[in-house]
Amino acid sequence: MxxxxxxxxxxxxxxxxxxxxxxxxxxxxxxxxxxxxxxxxxxxxxxxxxxxxxxxxxxxxxxxxxxxxxxxxxxxxxxxxxxxxxxxxxxxxxxxxxxxxxxxxxxxxxxxxxxxxxxxxxxxxxxxxxxxxxxxxxxxxxxxxxxxxxxxxxxxxxxxxxxxxxxxxxxxxxxxxxxxxxxxxxxxxxxxxxxxxxxxxxxxxxxxxxxxxxxxPGFVATVFAPIKEMVVRLGPLALPIFLMIAGFRLPGYISSAMAIPLFKSLNYSNADIATVTKLFGFGIALAATFSSAFIIRKIGLMPSLLLGTVAGSASHLSLAWLASQGGGDFWSFAVSVSIEGFAYAFAQVVLINYMSSITTTELAASQYALLTSLCAFPGSILAGSSGFIIAHTGFPMFFVFTSLIGIPVALLCWYVLRLHADVTPDPERHGSGPAKQTS
The missing domain is CATH 1.20.1250.20 (MFS general substrate transporter like domains)
Known part of the structure; x- marks a missing residue:
């Protein structure tokens, strides 16, 4: 058509x-x-x-x-x-x-x-x-x-x-x-x-x-039915998929906890920080959002997810570079933060699409909520240790470390991609339930 x-x-x-x-x-x-x-x-x-x-x-x-x-x-x-x-x-x-x-x-x-x-x-x-x-x-x-x-x-x-x-x-x-x-x-x-x-x-x-x-149904059946349905439907891939989702935003959660302290340590003013993270960041995030929709249509969901995993983690190296420079002019700050912000927003939108695709219509709200909670918990917990890590390593090595965390997540994503190359739409389905997957 x-x-x-x-x-x-x-x-x-x-x-x-x-x-x-x-x-x-x-x-x-x-x-x-x-x-x-x-x-x-x-x-x-x-x-x-x-x-x-x-x-x-x-x-x-x-x-x-x-x-x-x-x-x-x-x-x-x-x-x-x-x-x-x-x-x-x-x-x-x-x-x-x-x-x-x-x-x-x-x-x-x-x-x-x-x-x-x-x-x-x-x-x-x-x-x-x-x-x-x-x-x-x-x-x-x-x-x-x-x-x-x-x-x-x-x-x-x-x-x-x-x-x-x-x-x-x-x-x-x-x-x-x-x-x-x-x-x-x-x-x-x-x-x-x-x-x-x-x-x-x-x-x-x-x-x-x-x-x-x-x-x-009763309380126990209501709470556990969405989990059971998803585990049974995903089969052997359930564990690697859940691990991949749990780790996907782990580098970002840990990194973002120390982003503002980094900027303050480099003596950037509150006005500089607000301009770059709020005003520039808003436009950068919108650009990444619509870029993700275009790329998903061009190369497919799973390849886009792998790209988002690699780009999101690798982008922390721009903050490591900024930290190693000991500050610098405003535009060095803006470019570094924009690189990280674009990659993070792109990865986030691709992940939202992926998590939506593996829910089933009747249980869409509960299964998606479960996946987003799974995504948030590990990073939220580990982010509390970020200050102690920086006390021993300094800011540059800290952001290199958060980039390296993305390697096992990328490997998991690659593994899932090898077995199920892409999530394709079911023309008979009107929601976003269990998608047909092609080997």
Whole structure:
């Protein structure tokens, strides 16, 4: 079938199918909560003179994003109160989780961390749970709403929206707080969630929602059924695939924990860091996002995954080079960080496509949540040791070390590629369930 050339552009996709437009808005709302649970909020805590040890502990409030696989299966099997009867199972949960995010943001806005930190902790924890739940539900809708052949474009558009949401919750919230105060900043972020809510209403109901099972198995069966189904379906490849996913972002997690300390040690100003990581970084990440969609279509998913593994890990050498130079001019800084940022964003989008491809339609939300949690845990745990490693090796060798961590992951990816050269779309499937694989 001949496709009009306009449909190859972003505008063409958005005009041709309202699912893409809805995905852009849903991606935006997904990009807001996480930074406001901790990274952005840490600036508020610092302004409130909260002890640095306590601020560090507050980072654990993002734990819901690592544990979302526990309650994700129930979002596949149960309807959301009231909203699912109106909008369908997946969109019903999306809207309910967005309401919870907005309520939690307003709750944080009314807090006073300087004098009543417990209140802020409680609402931040609620925000983390609501935000993680929104991620699960949006991912479930993304995976089941379009055929596998369209997933690369759908993921790219989702990531673009997510980056805009991150920009709003990061730089946007900081600028609002600087001028109007933190309560106004958090309240405004709550209002921005309406973009995602409107998008959920215009998003079409996935085909799978029309035939969703209304059976409610017990707790153990609900939690373990997605794991069992995936292990049985993947067969002997299950273990290497799970190990590959667990290690895929390990170098990036460890490296990113020490990126800002590196920049500060090289005497780059906060303005330089903000300009390169937020403004340049935003454009670089968008370029990588759409490059990944193009490359996946050209060479296939598994070769793209191998390329992302190698590029993502090797890019840390640019930071090692920057550290070995002892700083330098602004453009050396910008180029080094841009190389690392592009490769990392490219690898991340390819991994999202791959993890989406190995889920099954009925259990899409729970299986994808399980895979993302598996991806996050090892790096999150080991990132805490990064400061101790640098104390013994210095920054240059540390970033060389994080590059080398990617070698076994690349070998695992190559092994999976040898056995299953590519994940190809099933023309009879309307979601992103177990893909047919060619040897």
């Amino acid at each position: 001949k496709v009009d050339s306009e449909n190859h552009s972003l505008l063409g996709h958005l005009k041709s199918d309202r699912r893409y437009l809805a995905m852009l808005g849903l991606g935006f709302s997904a990009g807001i909560p996480y930074l406001l649970v901790y990274p952005t909020q840490s600036a508020w805590l610092s302004d409130a003179q909260v002890p640095i040890q306590t601020i560090g502990l507050m980072s654990e409030l993002t734990i819901a994003y690592k544990l979302k696989f526990i309650w994700a299966p129930f979002l596949d099997k149960y309807d959301a109160p009231f909203f699912s009867a109106w909008l369908g199972r997946r969109r019903g949960w999306i809207v309910l989780s967005q309401i919870a995010v907005m309520a939690s943001l307003i709750g944080v806005a009314f807090g006073d961390p300087a004098n009543f930190l417990g209140y802020t902790v409680a609402f931040s924890l609620a925000l983390g749970v609501a935000g993680a739940t929104q991620d699960v539900t949006i991912d479930g809708w993304r995976i089941t709403s379009v055929p596998v052949a369209k997933q690369s474009v759908m993921t790219a558009i989702c990531e673009m929206g997510y980056r805009f949401g991150n920009l709003a919750a990061g730089a946007g919230a900081l600028l609002l707080a600087e001028r109007y105060g933190w309560p106004i900043a958090y309240g405004f972020m709550a209002s921005l969630m309406l973009i995602g809510a409107v998008s959920a209403f215009i998003a079409p109901e996935p085909e799978s929602d029309y035939t969703a099972s209304r059976q409610h």
